[in-house]
Amino acid sequence: MSVATQDTAVSTGRATRVLIYLILLLFALFYLLPLYVMGVNSLKPLEEITGGNMMALPGQWTLDPWRQAWSTAQIGVEPTGLKPYFLNSILMVVPAVAISTIVGALNGYVLTKWRFRGDTWVFGLMLFSCFIPFQIVLIPMAVVLGKLGLAGSVPGLILVHVVYGIGFTTLYFRNYYASFPTELIRAAQIDGAGFFRIFWRILLPVSGPIAVVSVIWQFTNIWNDFLFGVSFGGTSQPMTVALNNLVQSSTGVKEYNVHFAGAILAALPTLVVYIVAGRYFVRGLMAGSVKG
Amino acid sequence: MGFLDIRNVTKSYGQVEVLHRVDIAVEEGEFLVLVGPSGCGKSTLLNMIAGLEGISAGEIAIKGRVVNGVHPSKRNIAMVFQSYALYPNMTVGQNMTFGLEMHGVPKPDRDRALAEVAKLLQIDHLLDRKPGQLSGGQRQRVAMGRALVRNPDVFLFDEPLSNLDAKLRVDMRTEIKKLHQKLRTTIVYVTHDQIEAMTLSTRIAVMNKGFVQQLGSPKEIYDTPANVFVATFMGSPAMNIVPATVVMENGTAHAALTDAEGQVQRLRFSQDLRAWEGKPILLGIRPEAITDPEGADRKSGNIQSLRNRVTVTEPAGADTFVTMTVSGRDAIARMRADANVAAGQVFDFAVNMEKAVAFDPETEQRIA
Secondary structure: OOOOOOOOOOOOOOOHHHHHHHHHHHHHHHHHHHHHHHHHHHHHHHHHHHHOOOOOOOOOOOOHHHHHHHHHOOEEOOOOOOHHHHHHHHHHHHHHHHHHHHHHHHHHHHHHHHHOOOOHHHHHHHHHHHHOOOOOHHHHHHHHHHHHHOOHHHHHHHHHHHHHHHHHHHHHHHHHHOOOOOHHHHHHHHHHOOOOHHHHHHHHHHHHHHHHHHHHHHHHHHHHHHHHHHHOOOOEEEEEEEEHHHOOOOOOOHHHHHHHHHHHHHHHHHHHHHHHHHHHHHHHHHHHHHOO | OEEEEEEEEEEEEEEEEEEEEEEEEEEEOOOEEOOOOOOOOHHHHHHHHOOOOOOEEEEEEOEEEEEOOOOOOOOOOEOOOOOOOOOOOOOOOHHHHHHHHHHOOOHHHHHHHHHHHHHHOOOHHOOOOHHHHHOOOHHHHHHHHHHHOOOOEEEEEEOOOOOOOOHHHHHHHHHHHHHHHHHOOOEEEEEOOHHHHHHHHOEEEEEEOOOEEEEEHHHHHHHHHOOOHHHOOOOOOOOOOEEEEEEEEEEEEEEEEEEOOEEEEEEOOOOOOOOHHHOEEEEEEEEEHEEHHHHOEEEEEEEEEEEEEEEEEEEEOOEEEEEEEEEEEEEEEEEEOOOOOOOOEEEEEEEEEEEEEEEEOOEEEOOO
């Protein structure tokens, strides 16, 4: 027997509700399990891992694996830890995200508010770039970087990621600005504001949500990229490549605790970005698609 | 030469011409309303004056200076948009002074102009708010304030009242009229609402299909419409247009038409229509020119009687609208609220033929 409630359109009984929460809880635990394993094992000495239960809490808590991973672990031939590579990644990611987002915003602005003959074609071609797999552009990109003298350097990697990211950022900003009233641009023109002034004073201040989307997307992709990093990184390889070198080394004892700590270190920046800006991410994604 | 000259202005997109040789001279202090149905080219013309759209042929001059190719911000015009187009990230005050800032006016001068206009429009208490926190009527005022603050030569209004609810629209209409009477500025105003056009304007340009159908004072447009389109577009309910034939009787022209029963009735013209004897015409009579005999205009020298059956009565409060069939078409009479008519009844209508007009059925142009 069930009594229809007045406040919800679809009424659910108490039992159904408990079941739903239980299932959700199970999924959440299942989803968090890898993080738990990584966290727990990065805080125990190696013997505890090799000697037995991976799921158990540390018998003896220690931060040594983290210290090792950060500053003394053997990466390739040098015992530098992940620190220099982490810096490489930061030096690459920050400008690459900033440049690709700004260029994407400008593209979106031009493609919606300063229409020109053939603009839909230009946009279509830029969209096309979103569907090109990384592997296809490796050789042409290597040639271009070589000709520019940027091969094996951080600026080279920045260029690669900016070029590859512009398609996505342009798509985001174009769709967002498409619902921005053109009358505002016209009003600003009559008021005497020029191309960049309108962009800077009228459009950018309301672009927060979509800028967050673009930054999160670009940050995650560029930070997590391995292929471009290993192909064009040269002496300034990013964090992902270093992590691979740490984990995949075939000499000596496998220090799982250090590997776990290193993996968390490599994932940390993207996690922070998501936690800080996550709710804007969803809001921004919606804002682009549905007016309101 | 006027204050704002629109000379033979044409607009075409590729092969399609959407505006055909528009020629209007606006005097200083005039309130010109461009009115017409959607797609008639009125907004395009306004955007061309503003400089937001290019001019395909002809020229537009403001104060004697040809402005074809002059950037919108350098034409010394201000525009109020239908959506108000207030910058959402700026306060009301910043919105209103943005144009002055862009033109490099120093801060103290901007503040002085802002204070003056804000006081005039009674929005001084709103200056620190964001547009999102304002009601529709307040946004409308801010949009007008933004235009006023720049003290332009010409104000352009693009359907500024169409986003407001009915009551507010009437209030703001009066506000705009008051403002114009006080400031005596030159205004070009676009609307599709013929009542706005009638009430606000000193002159109206009725447009349709890219042509200016008629340019004249509200009274000219209303009393002597140039063609059937203008006659039916202006006025609500629309002017009754019924087929009739011109017949001569005692040396004067009469309109012969049929009543609901098919009987021929004759209404004497005030105009001289001898040349049209025996020919078909379209007779145009405004609903308020057909009344009950007691409600007829006493100053009129030509009240004709039309005996006809009433089809429907619609009491509208202030008036009662009475529908009948004339020459096979519905015709509406506007009567006093307490006029004693009922549906089905045969009634003696009083037709004020001084206000009647006649159109050529072929060209639909007015002939008398």
